[in-house]
Amino acid sequence: MAAPISPRPLHPDTRLVQAGRADPRALGFVNPALVRGSTVLQPSCEARLESGKRRLDQALIYGLLGTPTHFALEDAVAEIEGGTRCQIVSSGLAACTIPLMAYLKSGDHCLMPDSVYGPTRHFCDAVLSGLRITTTYYPPTIDPAALTLLMRPTTRVVFLESPGSHTFEMQDVPALALAAHARGAKVLMDNTWGIHFFQPFAHGVDVSIQALTKYVGGHSDVLLGAITTAAADDWERVRTTAMAFGQYASPDDCWLALRGLRTLSVRLYHQMESGLRVARWLASRPEVETVLHPALPDAPGHAIWQRDYRGACSLFGVVFRPEITPLSMTAMIDALKLFGIGASWGGYESLALPTTGTIRRSVSAPLAGPAARFHIGLEDPADLIADLERAFTLLRRA
Numbered sequence: 001m002a003a004p005i006s007p008r009p010l011h012p013d014t015r016l017v018q019a020g021r022a023d024p025r026a027l028g029f030v031n032p033a034l035v036r037g038s039t040v041l042q043p044s045c046e047a048r049l050e051s052g053k054r055r056l057d058q059a060l061i062y063g064l065l066g067t068p069t070h071f072a073l074e075d076a077v078a079e080i081e082g083g084t085r086c087q088i089v090s091s092g093l094a095a096c097t098i099p100l101m102a103y104l105k106s107g108d109h110c111l112m113p114d115s116v117y118g119p120t121r122h123f124c125d126a127v128l129s130g131l132r133i134t135t136t137y138y139p140p141t142i143d144p145a146a147l148t149l150l151m152r153p154t155t156r157v158v159f160l161e162s163p164g165s166h167t168f169e170m171q172d173v174p175a176l177a178l179a180a181h182a183r184g185a186k187v188l189m190d191n192t193w194g195i196h197f198f199q200p201f202a203h204g205v206d207v208s209i210q211a212l213t214k215y216v217g218g219h220s221d222v223l224l225g226a227i228t229t230a231a232a233d234d235w236e237r238v239r240t241t242a243m244a245f246g247q248y249a250s251p252d253d254c255w256l257a258l259r260g261l262r263t264l265s266v267r268l269y270h271q272m273e274s275g276l277r278v279a280r281w282l283a284s285r286p287e288v289e290t291v292l293h294p295a296l297p298d299a300p301g302h303a304i305w306q307r308d309y310r311g312a313c314s315l316f317g318v319v320f321r322p323e324i325t326p327l328s329m330t331a332m333i334d335a336l337k338l339f340g341i342g343a344s345w346g347g348y349e350s351l352a353l354p355t356t357g358t359i360r361r362s363v364s365a366p367l368a369g370p371a372a373r374f375h376i377g378l379e380d381p382a383d384l385i386a387d388l389e390r391a392f393t394l395l396r397r398a
């Protein structure tokens with residue numbers, strides 16, 4: 001269980017180094033041990049019965065209920081997110097779907113931002129709908145009064161994702177959380193973009209979701225999710241649901257995530273600076289209409305970012321001028337040598353991907369022209385800009 005490790009609040013960078021290491025089971029080594037296993041031997045039948053009653057207490061009962069490696073990562077993430085406790089699951093997507101299953105039952109209603117991560121939307125449309133759970137997609141930049149109008153007596157969950165990971169709309173999290181709570185709904189937030197830079201619980205969120213796959217893993221070799229709650233009873237609900245689905249993760253992946261945490265801050269700050277440098281270069285180009293990077297002063301949602309965030313990760317969008325042809329934009333991306341074409345983000349390598357943003361129910365995506373998403377890795381930003389400059393010669397006007 002996450003316990004304060006200093007009487008004075010530690011800087012978040014220090015917490016990344018310390019969190020999850022205060023476990024005597026680490027046997028004196030710097031890092032928590034990697035423990036693989038299914039069966040845990042108990043000293044007696046009575047001890048086994050007793051341990052079974054402590055399923056919520058980090059008791060060592062069975063591999064699917066956690067190993068010291070899982071518990072170390074859960075403690076660390078809970079502390080970094082500023083929450084009470086955390087449940088590790090097998091992917092970022094599972095970290096979105098498990099809490100939805102924990103709070104919604106047949107007949108309930110859920111509010112989702114129209115900018116939500118595609119597979120989360122798919123879960124609502126393909127699975128929740130089959131359980132007679134209704135989803136309304138709301139404009140992500142909705143104001144709290146309009147959100148209240150969309151709430152029904154059966155609305156149990158207001159889901160937030162800020163910014164949207166393709167179209168980068170910033171949400172006014174504290175205001176929306178207040179409106180949701182006033183009507184008795186839980187606030188679940190996908191905080192993957194805000195990792196280390198946004199404290200969800202200080203802004204009214206009940207359940208924070210992290211795809212640890214991204215910057216925490218940091219090397220594009222781990223799939224992992226974390227669900228952290230503000231309140232202990234919410235954590236029990238989430239953990240009970242995760243256990244009921246047999247949801248956990250490999251201890252090897254937890255161990256890699258623990259290792260990733262220790263260098264997260266240097267990678268993130270470095271990638272933030274490089275990302276901003278590339279984003280500013282893109283913003284200066286005549287072919288570009290808007291750069292959707294919340295930390296840029298002219299970007300949509302900048303005021304919210306400035307108010308609530310300590311920094312920005314290196315994932316952002318670019319909207320080209322409407323006269324740039326979509327075909328020439330994809331040719332430009334194909335021609336990039338230092339950017340991979342691939343989903344995901346948060347690794348050490350730069351990526352580029354066309355953005356569609358077409359699946360919308362409430363408002364259209366804020367894309368006047370063809371658009372792309374960039375993730376900036378740990379390469380030298382001048383090299384990345386030179387690569388872009390060369391590929392930009394392929395952009396054509398209609």
Ligand SMILES: Cc1ncc(COP(=O)(O)O)c(C=O)c1O
Binds near residue numbers: 225
């Ligand atoms: C915002 C967001 N949330 C959740 C996920 C899911 O993470 P995972 O790939 O680990 O399932 C992603 C993956 O791209 C994402 O971008």
